[in-house]
Amino acid sequence: MGRGIERWVRPGIRQLSAYAVPDATGLVKLDAMENPYHWPEPLVEQWLATLRDVHLNRYPDPSARQLADTLRKVMGVPDSAGLLLGNGSDELIQIIALTLAGPSRLIVAPEPGFVMYRMIATFAGMEYLGVPLKEDFSLDLPAMLEVIGQHQPAVIFLAYPNNPTGNLFDEQEICRIVEASPGLVVVDEAYHAFAEASFMERLPEYDNLLVMRTVSKLGLAGLRLGLLAGAPAWIREFDKVRLPYNINTLTQASADFALQHHEVLDAQTARIRADREKLMNDLCSISGITVYPSRANFILFRVGRGRGQQVFDGLLERRILVKYLGAGQGVLRDCLRVTVGTPQENRAFLDALEEVAVKTGS
Template identity: 30%
Template sequence: MIQDFFRSDLSDFKAYEVSKTDYKVRLDANENFSNLPSEVRAKIAWAIEDSIFNRYPDGAASEVCARYAEYANVKSTNVMAGNGSDECIQIIANTFLNTGDKVLVQSPDFSMYGLYTKVAGGIPIEFPLGNELKLDINGFISMANEKKVKIVFLSNPNNPTGGIIQREDIIKIINGCSCIVVIDEAYFEFYGKTIVDKIESYENLIVLRTCSKVGLAAIRLGFLITNNVLMAELKKVKPPFNVNAISQCIACVILKQPEIIYKNVECILNQRKYLWQKLKDINGIQLYRTGGNFMLIQVENAQKMKERLLQAGINVRSFTAATLKNYLRITVGSREENDYLLKNISCKNGGII
């Protein structure tokens, strides 16, 4: 049987299924709610027209990395581009993990940390968040060292909770854990604080970034930022030509004008404030503080609310994990999308429909 050639350790894996995209209001994927302005799209079209299609792209994505380094205020030699930050996570796992090596993640957190750990032959260990979905810093450090983990992955702000790990606590984790520490700053722009300035100070620190949350989800571009010693090792595993020429071209147009990103972020933050205030006043919803472009809510019957919203053409993120059974993650939308969401959540007496 052909199944005899399959990997036995992947037998319980389930394919990552992406939900369909033809909803009236899409508030499930933490994307930017607005497309790029027409004048920016025109500049992109002109740039693409000059692209060389019969040659492989720049394997190092040199210009893109240089532009992003300027944006992130680091050296270009400290930046690696990936086909989305997902690929950067995979490169890290494939670079450092031997079969049976352990990786520590907080739970809940971005699922791809555990998935790529398993694919690389590693063992993911989950450290559950405590009251109010907060991370016990000392307990986390103790477990990392007790279990002798090789890598720690932490998203900050956290996905899906939106929670924040303060800078001094991140430094405590970097100092306290005898392993590589990966801080995923996918939602950095909405939080505004970073640890990227410490990549040269700590030999075990890697920072991840992405363009997906600030209006460029379609081009699948992420970045890995670290010191020269770790970078040299990571480059051994990075696939050649992993970022295509069109994605590089588009990113360079945007990164030459970072005010496009700043304006997008400002619009999202304004709508986040608006949506927060409205949801906060609805009886029956527990709302969690967020540093991302989304917010997590807890309701008595999340699946019932999810189904009701789907009937109205609104898709939000629900979860299968028992710890998040009655939670929904809602991406911040445009004013019109947010109002339509609120109309389908609350009733006139201020409670849940």
Template identity: 45%
Template sequence: MNQSPMRFIRQDIQSMHAYAIQDSTGLIKLDAMENPFALPAELQSELGARLGALAINRYPGSRIDDLKKALGEYIDLPAGTSLMLGNGSDELISLLAMTCDVPGASILAPLPGFVMYAMGAQLQGLAFHGVPLTADFELDEAAMLATMGEHQPAITYIAYPNNPTANLWDAAVIRRLIAEAATYGGLVVMDEAYQPFSSRSWLDEIRAHPLANANVLLMRTLSKFGLAGVRLGYMVGPQALVHEVDKLRPPYNVSVLNAECALFALEHAQVFARQAAHICEQREVLIDALGKMPGVTAYPSDANMVLTRVPDAQRCFDGLKADSILVKNVSKMHPLLGECLRLTVGTPAENAQLIHSLQKHL
């Protein structure tokens, strides 16, 4: 008898759940930390003409180098570092796990945090060590240092700011964690996915103290910049380290369409900067309104989302959805997130509808 080919599919993969994306058809979409503002009409036409003129019958060529150069200029790439591109930050996370897959290697990250850190470890067959945050969503320095001392993880992820808690952590604590990782040759990856909305960037630390950050890689994405549909991430770090990770990057991992969209966006960076500033203003409006609701706690945010604790997360989630508003119910993700919703900051009109609906369903 023929045997099922499932016998060759790893058992841990068969036991996994695929990354879930909520159906947002017909709903105000406030669940995925996307920039709610579309490209202005005149820029849509201009971008369309540029994309239409691309040689899509050819593999990506020197235009990818043009994008790397433009990104380097945009962020003022620190001396002694280089930059590589990924198909979103998710690909970079996978490549990092693959790069560091040596016997006994593991990955560490605070919890709750971005789920792809643990998934990247699991898919590569590496151990994952999750260290819970404190009750007020700060890094538990003692627990982090103890875990690093015991397991010497190859990679320690620090999201700056964190998802889903949206806060920046104490820079002094992060410096000590970086120093601890350096004692055994571990990498620290600073994930700045929400940098357009953040009051601080670790890139400034890298510029000011390059030797102290010689084991640090910094990841960013253009998703929150306003190009979530383009799928483009990038990573910055010491040239020797980035060179090794870049060896594993699939050829032509960034399409000519993605690259041209990103170049176009960087040429019009002021448009996206104004959008980010508007989102930050609306974030404060949303936090202020949430703070006036009985039984509701809105946590400080340096991202384009607000973690909010409500009396009954499922009831509020269902009520909002009945009013055609989709948010993220994170209350089951981790014990620290009990009765919490993650609210993406939307347009003024979307935020007003969110506030009105949430008041109704508390």
């Protein structure tokens, strides 16, 4: 062990593992909820022409004004709301945590949920409490209200739809949570493009509600861009914690260009939504698998008891990379998550899955 690590690195950090991203070289990559499509060639040419005017010798526009205006239009951010941009929505979660951190300050999120809420709470030295979802992965409203009353969380994250379960929580129940919360509630709409449901229009109703989105799942994961919309007074506080120039010049130019042509991304996401339904039906027809409904661009499924790791390994041997979530005995036991890919990728995944025994004892 390096000198001083035990003395100086906080125990919470020492106990963490770095966020692991597997090498996907040569694999059909269905593990990270990416959009599998690029743009038509003429659009790529137009984008490259735009980049000619970018000056890399200068710092970026610190508030990314042009991009922020485009995002407001394309994402339907209400005029009365403030807007903050982040280097991915991960950075926005971090900004929120750093702004609110303090002794016994608490972050709450339903579980299973997005792992970065817990990790970032630890980075920021905050407490974290995961509230178990019900067996069908819906919110346990009484448990959430109990935690709110008892622990007064500084912020609650609700992924809408939820990752990794894929379902949308009940809208009325979310409103109850917002109304009962003394702190902030962040509705994380990372999968908004596939959900056809949103809290964005409801922002003016609540001064403790924030809506977070990302362009990652839309087809721009490589750019690292997220947005947070909500009451301007809150957004101004968060903006003080944002590092200057967090949205680099190439991201500003490229995201603005892509969103000006959002009909291309919209067509791709519509395609993915349709392919999700086909993949869902095809998965349901494989015996020995439980498939969970999805309003996102991925599907959670459970294989026979004790088969999860073998199914994951079997898929990998056939060059298909999905996400294995089910180590241990928790609610995600033997669960895997597959991202909706191109029709060819989905077929390759299904063919491989049919070859791998998914049933207990088979």
